[in-house]
Amino acid sequence: MKRRNFIKFGSVLMAGSLYAKKTNKNIISFKEQFSEALVVPPLASYEVKNGTKVFNLNVQKGKTSFLNGALTDTYGVNGSFLGPTIRVQNRDKILIHVKNSLDEITTLHWHGLKVKGSSDGGPHSVIKPNTSWSADIDINQRACVAWYHPHAMHKTGEQVFKGIAGLFIIDDEDSKKLALPKEYGIDDIPLVIQDRRFDNTGQFMYKQGMHDTMMGVTGNVHLINGISDPFVEVEPKAIRFRILNGANARIYNLTFEDGHEFYQVAGDSSFLPKPVKLKNFILAPGERAEIIVDFSKLAGKTLFWGDAINKRALMKVIVKNTKPSPSTLPKTLLHVNDYDNAKAVNKRVFELNMRMGWLGINGKQMAMDRIDEVVKKDTFEIWEIKNPSPRPHPFHVHGTAFKIISRNGQKPLSNELGLKDTVLVYGRETVQIMVVFNHEASKNRPYMYHCHILEHEDAGMMGQFVVEA
Ligand SMILES: [Cu+2]
Structure with a gap:
C-alpha cells in the first residue's frame, strides 16, 4: 500500500516497504493509514512519602502491534512500548525507582533535567538485569517538556529503537499563569514522533552495518506515540501540541x-x-517544541500534519463540527534575562568529527575512563560547536539549559530564543551557546555532551565532563 504523500509538494516519493518487497507471501502489511486513533501516554502515578513524590518505573519487554499480521518484540516502561508521562512541579522533590526487567543492562537518563551527575542516568549509572536504580531529583528549572531514555554505552540507539522513552513535563508559576491550553490529552496533546523499519517477519530491523552508523538508522514507518499514522480528533479551538522528536x-x-x-x-x-x-x-532528534494551532475557524474540516523533508503525512487531524471557541494568544511569554554574554568566564571549542567509519569530538572517541572537560559549577561559559562535516548533528549537553548565542556569527532563529538543551548544528556551521551548570557531577558519574543521532553517539561522538564546586 502506498503511503499518503503531501500532494502539495508535488513529486510523489515511493515510501514503499522494504519487507513487502522481500517477502513472497506478503502476510505482513501496513495498517491502513489514519485508521487508528492517537493514544496519549498516561500520566505516571506516584505516592507522596515525607514530602517526596515517588515514582516507580519498570523497564520491560513486550510485544506491540504496528503492522497487520505480526506482533513486534519491543521494550517499554510500565508497558510494552514507550512509557508514561512523568509530570511534576518546579521545586518538587522527587524520587524515581527504575527497575530493569530486561535481559541486558540499561540506564535511564532524564534528558533536559538539571540534575546532579549521580541522578543523571548516564552511561556510568548501569542498571543490571533484575536490579533497580533510584534517582533523587530536586526539580529547579523552568517549565518545559523533557524526556527520558536509556543511555547505556553502545546500547542507547538500539534500546531507544525498541521503545524505551517517555515524556517528562515540568510545570511552574509561569506555565500555570499563561493563558495557553493545558488540559492534558484534550487540548494539550503530547506527540512523540519516531520512525521505524521492519524486517520481513515484522520485527524491528536495527543497525545493519557501517552505512547505518554513518547515516543513522531511519525507517519508513512513522509512529506518533507508538501508533503508525494516527488520526486525532480535536475541538474547533486552540490546541497545544507538545512535540518530541524521539527518532x-x-x-x-x-x-x-x-x-x-x-x-x-x-x-x-x-x-x-x-x-x-x-x-x-x-x-532534530532530542529536540522538543510546543506549538499552538488555532482550529476555531476549521470546524468540520480535516488537516494533515506531516514532514516536508520526506513529503509525507504523519497524522490526520479531524476538527469536530461543534461550536468554535476562538481565543487569543498571550503577546509575551517568558524573557530569560539571566544569560548575559558578559558573564561568560571561559570558552571551550567542540569540533564534531566525522570521516569514513569514524565519529568523534575534538579528535577523540568517547572513552568511559577519560574525562574530557572540567567545568566550574554556577559559572557561565561559551561553548563553540564546530561542524566541519557536511552532515547536520544535533548537539546535546547534560545537566544544563543553555542559550543559543549565534549561528555562524548570526543571530539564532526566532523560534530558538528560549532555553535549549539540544541544538542542531548544520554542516559547515559553527554554533555558540552559553551554558551554566548548577549541580555537581563527579568523575564516577560525569555528564555527557554528544550528538543526538543515537548511532553517532554510540559510535563515539560523545565526551564526558565533570562539574566541580
Ligand atoms: Cu551526529
Missing part, C-alpha cells in the same frame, strides 16, 4: 499539508520570549 536519527520539518499557520511557544527547556508564527519548523 534515532531522522530530522523532521514539521508542517501542515495546506500550509496552515501555527505558533511555536516553547522550545526544549523554556517558553520563547513571545509566540512565533510559523508554517513549518525543523525538529
